[in-house]
Amino acid sequence: MTCQKNHKQVASVNPMYYVIDNIKSLGGDNVPEIRFDGVSKSYGEIEVLPAFDMKLNDGEFTVLVGPSGCGKSTTLRMLAGLEDLSSGQILFDEKKISHLEPKDRDIAMVFQDYALYPHMNIAQNMSFALKLQKVPKPEIKKKVENVAEILGIHNLLTRKPGELSGGQRQRVAMGRAMVRDSSTFLFDEPLSNLDAKLRAKMRTELAEMRNTLNKNMVYVTHDQVEAMTLGDRIVVMANGLIQQQGSPEELFKSPANKFVAGFIGSPSMNFLDAFIVEESGDLIAKGEGFSLKLNPDMASIINTLSSKDVTLGIRPSCFELSQGNGDGVDEIKLTTVVSEYLGAQSVLVTRCCKQDVLVEVQSASPIPGGQEMTFSVKPEDIMMFDKKSGVRL
């Protein structure tokens, strides 16, 4: 109840809500569920995306995330109709759309490089799609002014894109998509050209939009922070394959494999090679320079392993400063190489068994580098991955 009240208070302050309500009232409820059915993509002999299935629920904010060249943009462009499919089908509800031209798909898209028409002013840029749809002029004007108002670009409407800063251009690009009352919005790394501060601001605005707007949104990014903060559902891709999909929490807490574990979360997870032994009833992972106790629940899994060589995954935030001397079975001794002081916390780059281990420590004052420290790790905070395949055990 209090939450509701708060929400309304925000609405009275933030003009974004008014306009989004406006847009909402304009749009119907015909937001389709999007399904990729055995879709693949090849360029000649080279297969960039092996056949895959994917379902995006209606009204969901889906983030496709992965390193460069993982096929996420290609997936988005196939959905947009800018790339042909090599096989398979894309369906909106039960309607096949993969043979349709982009204009017949009811999709709006925001491009990474803005792609504003340089010869038109901002108002013309934003109204281009509506003009092509032959929407009456007064209505176009109303819609454009509405959207310009929420995006804070109403004073720029008569300017040309060349006279705008990067952030303003990005807003115009978003506005151009928003004036169209499409059921599906596609974002192709829309924030990657903005500076850090502006990016954070736009991210918040997008998150607001997601909360209030009942539209399909598909968002491509290589930035896991954007993925975590924006997505209802995240699809992690690598090398053309979907590694895992799920809510941000699912991906963070139970990653399917080493790649997802390393990709989601910042600073990223540490991976240490270890060998599992059983000592006086306890499962101990022994590595070069450390031995850590594992969760007893893992015994059943470990018993099925052919090799006792595994990779341990420990998040930087799971290390806790300990008073011990590092000999205990839940302790690890690390030598700080670099200390990155971030204000409320520090990220220590430490070295253990010839590899870097990141440790996040809450501390108000900088921690000097170069010293040896002991940290403890709780057994339940340790994840285990198959050393060869990287699959989580």
Add this chain to the structure above:
Amino acid sequence: MSTTYKRQNPAFYALIAALIMMSLGPIILMLSTSLQLNVDIMSDSSSFFFMPTMKNYETVLCNVLWYTPEHVDYCNPSFARSLGNSLIVALVSTVITLIVGCMAAYALVRFRFMGRGTISMSTLMMRMVPPAVLLVPVFGIWTFQYGLDGTFTGIVLVYVAMNLPFVIWILQSFIIQVPIQLEEAAKMDGASPLQVFFLVVLPVIKPGLAAAAIFTFRIAWNEFLLANALLDRNTRTVPVTIVNSLTEHDIDWGVIMATGMLLAVPPIIFTFLASKQIITGMTAGAVKG
């Protein structure tokens, strides 16, 4: 800046002066001659001291003036007519060349089809064929097969064919610079392929179109060889008319020079108008640069 001062060599200025004389000299001579009567032109005294007169211009434009100049006994309409002919031929051929050229260039840049590279290359090869080589076959075909000799259609077709390769080549380089995202954005906004071309690509390559227009217009305007062979007395363009007025009986230098001055005016106006479209940074702000 220091390098600029080092160049203060008298020979350097002499060279510049010579170059200016070489380029401006003929124009000044033409202008001054066009303002002189034949007696002044033929006299042995200095050609820089004379009584300027507009009579030569009146003679040239006698049939389009609203009054009849007193000194003109017989009004020869061919000069004024040829100016009109030149305008028609140059403008029509420019417009057709640009329309066909921009579409062809777009297709060559954006579409993948068989023989694309070869066609792209051969457009330039066409430029290497001198017009004189084309003259005889074109004259033969136009006259005996299609009966296009002496018509505007005939000469316009030849000029379009002559200029098209170069225009395609120029425009190709402009179209390549149009970010593909712009076209994709237009597609997403619901534009058909033709709308993408006319509403997005063409406005962006306006500087290229202007450059190509200037080039085409000037070639069509100045061309003599083919015009001389293909046009008759009613459709003649100015360069042909001027040359034809150099007879062994009488050369009216004043009138010829006045025609020459008038000949220079339309391209100057055209170039001035077109060059206003040539502004750099046409794609500024389109995509992250």
